[in-house]
Amino acid sequence: MPTETLAYPATDPAREDRAPRAITTRREHTLEIVSDAGEGAQKCGQIFGAVCARMGNGVWTVEIIPAEIQPPPRIPDGASGYRIRFGTGPVTNWGDETQLVLAFNEQVLLARHRLGALAHDAVILLDDCWASHPDEDVQRAWRDALDELGTRDYRVILVPMDEQSRAIVDNPRKGKNMFALGVLSSVYARDLDVVREQIAQTFRTKSEQVYATNVALLELGYRWADEHLDVRIDVPATAPSGPMVVMNGNEALGLGALAAGFELCAMYPITPATSVSHFLGEAFERFGGVLHQAEDEIAAAGVAIGASYAGGAALTVTSGPGLALKTEFIGLAVMTETPLVIVDVQRGGPSTGLPTKVEQSDLLAALYGQPGDAPKVVIAPATIEDCFHVMVTARRIAETFRCVVFVLSDANLATGVQPFARPTLEERWMRSTLDLDPVPDGAKPFDWDPRTGLSRRLIPGQANGMHTLTGLEHDDRSRVAYGGGIHQHSSAMRSRKLAVLQSMLLPPPVYGDDAGDLLVVGWGSTKGAIEEAVDRLRAEGHRVSSTHLSFLSPLQPGLRAMFARYRRVCTVELNYSDEPNDPYITDESRRYGQLAWMLRAHTLVDVDCWTRVAGEPLRPGAIAAAMRLRLATLLPTGDA
Amino acid sequence: MPTETLAYPATDPAREDRAPRAITTRREHTLEIVSDAGEGAQKCGQIFGAVCARMGNGVWTVEIIPAEIQPPPRIPDGASGYRIRFGTGPVTNWGDETQLVLAFNEQVLLARHRLGALAHDAVILLDDCWASHPDEDVQRAWRDALDELGTRDYRVILVPMDEQSRAIVDNPRKGKNMFALGVLSSVYARDLDVVREQIAQTFRTKSEQVYATNVALLELGYRWADEHLDVRIDVPATAPSGPMVVMNGNEALGLGALAAGFELCAMYPITPATSVSHFLGEAFERFGGVLHQAEDEIAAAGVAIGASYAGGAALTVTSGPGLALKTEFIGLAVMTETPLVIVDVQRGGPSTGLPTKVEQSDLLAALYGQPGDAPKVVIAPATIEDCFHVMVTARRIAETFRCVVFVLSDANLATGVQPFARPTLEERWMRSTLDLDPVPDGAKPFDWDPRTGLSRRLIPGQANGMHTLTGLEHDDRSRVAYGGGIHQHSSAMRSRKLAVLQSMLLPPPVYGDDAGDLLVVGWGSTKGAIEEAVDRLRAEGHRVSSTHLSFLSPLQPGLRAMFARYRRVCTVELNYSDEPNDPYITDESRRYGQLAWMLRAHTLVDVDCWTRVAGEPLRPGAIAAAMRLRLATLLPTGDA
């Protein structure tokens, strides 16, 4: 059926004339708010998301970022907004299509429509001021847009956002968003007191006046919706078990770094990693640490290595192009066994690529980027909560094993916001390992335990510990040396540490049955979407499970045995792989997803992969669909 | 039996009193000449090697390089020299231990002895001037050294090199080496006319006087040896089939670059790649090209990319640390599909590592160094002859496929000298592809053939071709674009080219039977040593074959099928891998050789590896020994 467009009654009817609003109840629901940049849809969305969290809903929000810094008004490219998925239980990913969208103009709405972001039967709340706009072109654009939207089953409801807001503010561009918040609060029956609190909290630095105006707009929107809309959606909440905090992944990485006792972060600005350093720059002023913006990423790595060599807990934060520049210094850290934590908030590549878009394609570069053999640890947080705790793990491993630890986050975690259990802090996480006690004369700077490759580092300030670290090959006294088996031995010592770490790890847990037709393997930010897809497939009766790797180097033990219990193993990744049916692509020419490639070498199991580089997170529905196809090709059989 | 030390008769006996010299005939033989740096052992060795080549012997020579630029005299670390392996047939590698060594002093000799470079029964010709040296310490050092050498079965023959040379030059340090050349010419019955020619050729830039003195010393040494030595070794030559040239691998790369029509080489000095640019710097002055020494390796890559973008044939030459710095620019070349040839003369790593020592551990960095998906071509010359021809292949692929081509050579090829068939030059190799004809209006800068991903590039100067290349993701018009499947498609187009190239390749040839117990797989400079090892094992009756990969990306087709015909597959590589029996090393924790790792993922065959990072080339004997062990673990069975 064609999209139906409702005009709202011109004059307010007395409430009793109207049919009572039918209430739809949903266990989870996705809505978004889109506007031109600067009209505040993002703020509106942030507040709405926070309100849902406070009311006990599971929430996952995602920013909708325009391509330019300040795009002209009313162009699809300029769409700026916020996507909120909330539910009765925890929400672990951004979901599939949007079920309801509130748009400030029809052009930004078109952008979302064209990207396929909207469900075929989505409800659209659209500001109608453009229909009657003085400018002829605007009116035409409006008509064309509605025609284009007409090709779907959307339900478009026109809302006089602009007109109504004028009752309170002269420039609706600066008020609409609070009116919109009111409309949504009514549609989703949000507790207005909570909303008001959140507004107060959001604008705490602003004047009382600002607060008053915003609340007035909120209530106006709420009332208007109550009186004119027949849409009411209920997403019951379940009171959370314990205290919760809500933040995005980059804030979580930053807080985690503070909790882990990092004292220095050297970086060079790069999207989408920069906001971690924005957070630390502000926080370190109070926590007593240093955020150093270096002249480039090479220097940033060098400063972090210098600080770590001097006994501090140091990290560097970057993304693709910056990681590329750190390549040489990372090799030096490995060779000198200087602890170093590198946070890589992954974006689309190669080269400058897609700066604001999510991707998981730095895995192999993290592992193999260095010329020569440079063993290092690579871990990946899968949730925003992980982003906090991974920093503690990273520091502990880096210092215990005198090694480089990569933390691979991505743009999805960086900007996604989600509530999680408030971490209980531990004092030992922060403790400095700086030890300036003298060491016995002749103490060796690389006093390797021949079994484990572990050794205690000597730090400037320690009497008798004097030595010169070098990126040239060296013996246990750090003397430059090549021959006589020294290179072979030193290489073994640097490599052995990974085997030792692996021996301390547990196999990753299986989500679902521990045997079956298909095992889906993932890493990083895709966990929520994969597990939701698995749930759906299992609900359909498929024998599907998944496992998610938090350690990529060393890999967790038991994978070979685990994989053997499934008829088929397939990774799901946010990176590029050749499609099996494309021209020239054969068993021998196909280039696999990055994790799939590693797992094939590691397990010798014919690990398949389904990967996409759409510049956006994976949708559970898309994963489920892809896995259904894989399952369809399996011959029916009793057991696996 | 203990080392026997012969003093030569104090006075010249009339020849007839002496027993006629027993002549040993060998099909291949290895000797070396060692001295302090600056005493000219290298020159002596170079001439001797060239003479052998001219006389029709197969030859492989290797430099012995001191650790410092100008080490003090008479210290083991200062050993500088030349190792010559020559034979009746072609010689493909440096062989095993040295059978005869001529040393200018006992300290440099000790260095070779301690490194295990000398055969247990090696013949040693040693200058004896130190025995009677005025300095007490020197005499003591001499005695201690002879004692240390006495622990082996060496046959030490004292030679009055210093004393004899004084008859012609005042400073024997500057003449000994030609006397030594004479001694060796006698021992190996070299044709003195050829030796004189080679001396003339070597010192062509020097005065007539220099030539005369050198020849006098040569003849003196020859005569002395004739009269006093009972050692005579014959290595019959076979006249070469066609015209031959002799050079080291870096010269071959340089000549190859000229033959391939390269016009610009941008580099930054780094061992062991620098000599390629030294050669080109001089040659380009005549050939009409530019060697640009940039401010760093990053700029070198940028200049090469700029020149290539402008339509020229450009390359950059580097080694490990320099490669690390080029990481980001290489990603840009991949993203913009700008042809770029990168020659990486591999050395020991990680980090600054072992600058002068051979290693094959940049394979994974070349393949996976870039953040994001950056498909590129990687090829590796296996012989010095390959070094010449690989440059022609590299340019053709880079331009045809608009891609980055890595040429992975190493320090072994760089300094090894070997005669090979003189290449027949082809004019088309050199032709410039620069085409400045106008293109039809609206021609697309990335007019990808959707099947192959191939497209024709537009070069500045072409009317109507104007466009802006970008390292951001882009559509076929090179407009910055992320969404709507563009990133997925562009990524596929960049990747597809590798599949297309693979479809044009043949499976690598098998050396030996095409089925058996063990298949040894190698790449790069180890070919000669591996095949020699295979020969020995086959001679012992083992069912062993080998194959050598010249393409590492894309891999040549047919590997899976080939591997299936052997009971066991094992790579032999000059890079690091964990030893299966070391502590904590299990099937799951073992880190494999770089090629082995790739082949495991590619073929799903349980490819084993034997790798070493001794800082020197592999010896055929060591390879054979390691493979024997692998064979021993195979259960006996009729067929494979």
Next chain:
Amino acid sequence: MSAGPVCPILCAGADDDRALALSDYEGATARWCPGCGDHSVLTAVERLLVAEQLAPERTVFVSGIGCSSRFPHYLKTYGFHGIHGRALPVATGIKLQRPELTVFVVMGDGDCTSIGAGHWMHALRYNVKMVAMVLDNGIYGLTKNQTSPTTPQGHPSNTQPRGTYLPPLDPIELALGVTNASFVAQTAEWVPAHLFATLRAAYHHDGFAFVRVLQRCPKYTADIYQIAVQRPEVLELLVHDDGVVVPELERTYTRRLVHDPRDLARARELAMPGERIRLGVFFRDASRDRYDLIRRATPRTTTERLALLDAELDAHAV
């Protein structure tokens, strides 16, 4: 190397009888913020292209990454939008290979003076003919408000929230310290006539012409050039026949100083920080060594090269 029809010492005007109009140079519509100074620079550059009738197909704009580096997309010439901080090596490679092409480089202040500092210094020294502009808004724009080396001390940013720690680096002073630099000028995007005149002088200079363009960023550093924009007397124009002279500005910009761009010592004094912002050509010496001319390879035919190669092989013959 390919021999272009046009001598690299001269400037490469279109060698045909096309009459090129503004529309012949216009690319995609510029997507900078409203009021962004980059728009003015684009306008001035387009004016220059028309004035000099540069053949679009023989003109290349090379840039790094940043708001300013979007520049080439907005023109209909050849363009190379490379990586952050590395525009200059790419431009150098282009000129070494194809001297007849006209090359412009557009960088941001972070692009040029922070991550690109090493290349910048060496490009000044190589003195390869091209026009290199740094659009200096004293901030990292594209990445949203981080301190750059030229950010005024005390100006708060996202990475130095309590105010930028160090005094700003003066690109002019630094450029004047580089041996063999041959053209160093400063102009302001909000004085179009001066901007145009300076770019034109740079374009006609026989060597590497470095131009610092003071550029407003209403988004993040609206304040920093405000006074200068409002009060013309804050600006002082360096005038000289060998530099730039813009008569029509004389009424508005009354502060003028005659400065002979050949006088390096004086140039350095004038570049020292003071209450006044000086616009004009600080230094210019067309007689400095040009790497691109020194390195100009005499082109060889394939046949010649084959012959030479045969000789090489002979030298290595056994």
Next chain:
Amino acid sequence: MSAGPVCPILCAGADDDRALALSDYEGATARWCPGCGDHSVLTAVERLLVAEQLAPERTVFVSGIGCSSRFPHYLKTYGFHGIHGRALPVATGIKLQRPELTVFVVMGDGDCTSIGAGHWMHALRYNVKMVAMVLDNGIYGLTKNQTSPTTPQGHPSNTQPRGTYLPPLDPIELALGVTNASFVAQTAEWVPAHLFATLRAAYHHDGFAFVRVLQRCPKYTADIYQIAVQRPEVLELLVHDDGVVVPELERTYTRRLVHDPRDLARARELAMPGERIRLGVFFRDASRDRYDLIRRATPRTTTERLALLDAELDAHAV
């Protein structure tokens, strides 16, 4: 950050009653070529360590890669022999983390002015307290004779066989062009007394002290300083109480010029190329902003940090 016992503004002399002798500082035997100027620098530095009684365990020598960068191995202090061109960022990291450590940086001319140029410029600007020496032999030594930015024009090398193409970069002129640079000096390794005095002044300077040491490389550039070594009158000593004054040299080095290191304009003039080589402190201003002092973080106890962190979590509480 760890609070060291010693105030970072003062120099970190040994705070105990050890009497440290030369032998307390000697490391592995130096392996430079005979006659290499690096030997003289090592000697002067050892003298300084003794003279100042620096605690070996609280002194760090940081270097890049090159002949000169082998330096730290030949001392018995802490050392960090890093990667080519990147000694300065490492040294900066050390000082930001541990202000109480005394840091010396040893670089080669290629190391510092070619591949390390960007870091060099920015280190001068950060003005973090350390002594940074460039041992300038005008060539790439370790890699065996390639042109460096400071190689004299015309001097043939393996990469520029017909003679180096460009005039040499003058590190002093460049350093003097960097905003916020606070100490710029030049000395020569073959004038030990001057070398020692200059290093001592550099060590006592409150900020980043850049010292260019002219260094002979008998192996590849034996010629370039020959005249200066043979004819003392080629050298001109800049003398001033605020710079270096070495009475014992006055007989040999008769050319002396009184120069007040606070006068930047004059310093730049004196740095301009001429027939004379000037040794001494060109510029010095201890009042320039020091990044390490500005950034000095007030140390917080774990308990304090835990409390702050709890507050942070409260701010994010649902």
